[in-house]
Amino acid sequence: NVEFVICRDANGKLQAFHNVCRHHASLLACGSGQKTCFQCPYHGWTYGLDGTLLKATRISGIKNFNKNDFGLLPIKVATWGPFVLARFDDSSQDTVDDVVGDEWLGSASDLLSRSGIDTSLPHICRREYIIECNWKVFCDNYLDGGYHVPYAHGALASGLQLQSYETLTYEKVSVQRCESAPEEQDIDRLGTKATYAFVYPNFMINRCDGHPSELVISTCLR
Ligand code: FES
Structure with a gap:
């Protein structure tokens, strides 16, 4: 990301800064x-x-130049499972790892944790896609309550009971859930619902049914 730089310092501490030279x-x-x-x-x-x-x-x-006045400007940062989350508000409150879930997910935290979306998620791989569209268009597609699924994702639709689709809204989180089709439920899985969580403004976590095991996909728009 060009807007900020994240690193671990010599002591292993996670640091984040605006990616802008102070000169x-x-x-x-x-x-x-x-x-x-x-x-x-x-x-x-x-x-x-x-x-x-x-x-x-x-x-x-150069007179009156003090190096200490020109350090990089910090951004609050913390980890949550395999994710590094950056926070741009000017709150003086420190963000520490074990409160990120509650701060970001609010009262959706319990539901998501029961659906296997929590800090225990392992990192498997990272892929980047350039999507040339407005942020609102992408979010609208994600949040349309399955409206487009029968037409745009026929294969996915056949593995879901779309009549069970529900949208639950929390403080900054919208959770969409849908039952798997009966034949998909014979497999020993973490529950029978697909879960799609949107964390305002740009973070999405999907728990999709996959074979042979669960698959969790997260998307971060920037
Ligand atoms: S802008 Fe970075 S050193 Fe001059």
Whole structure:
């Protein structure tokens, strides 16, 4: 993501910063990999992985310049299962791992946990897709209560009892659930419902029935 940079510092602590150099606002980093520091590609200012400004090039003689005033601007960050969640509000409250579920999922947290969506999710793989559409269009498709499923996803529809489709709304979360078709329920699974959770504004977690085991897919729009 070009808007912020996330790393682990030398002590293994997760850190996140606005991806903007404090000098003349160049983007600081892109892509992923391992670094011991961030060096700005524009004039070479160098920051530690904890955001501290380590070196400002050709700055000698500049009056009233204090390196401590020009560290990278931090963003609150925490982990939840295999996910790293960044928080952009200016709340002074620290976000710690064990409260992320409650803060983000609110009273939907219990239901989702019972559906196998919780911090125990393992990371399997990551895939990125570029979808050239407005964010609202994607969200509208996700949240249309299965309206498009019989026509756009015929194979999926045959594995669901669409008449059982329900939408439950919570504080920042909308949960759509649907019973599997009877023949799908013979398989020993975590419940018989497919679950699609949308966490405002851009995080979606699907628990789909898969063979031979459950499959959980998360989508993060950016
Ligand atoms: S903009 Fe980064 S060092 Fe100048």
